[in-house]
Amino acid sequence: MRLFECGTLVPGCDWHTRANDDSEVVRRAVEHMRNTHGETIIRENMVDNIKARIRDEASVA
Ligand SMILES: [Zn+2]
Numbered sequence: 079m080r081l082f083e084c085g086t087l088v089p090g091c092d093w094h095t096r097a098n099d100d101s102e103v104v105r106r107a108v109e110h111m112r113n114t115h116g117e118t119i120i121r122e123n124m125v126d127n128i129k130a131r132i133r134d135e136a137s138v139a
Pocket of ligand 1: 115
């Protein structure tokens with residue numbers, strides 16, 4: 079699984095999401111940025127920032 083923790087980008091936010099592929103993680107993260115952090119315009123560098131912070135999560139049975 080791929081994991082993105084919003085706190086790595088927005089200090090203090092404990093929201094996180096995980097999905098099987100990066101594009102799904104980015105999609106959900108962008109949605110979260112819009113809904114929670116009021117980012118109505120998602121800049122290209124924000125997508126890059128999200129991608130740079132997605133990491134592998136060892137699957138736990
Ligand atoms: Zn957040």
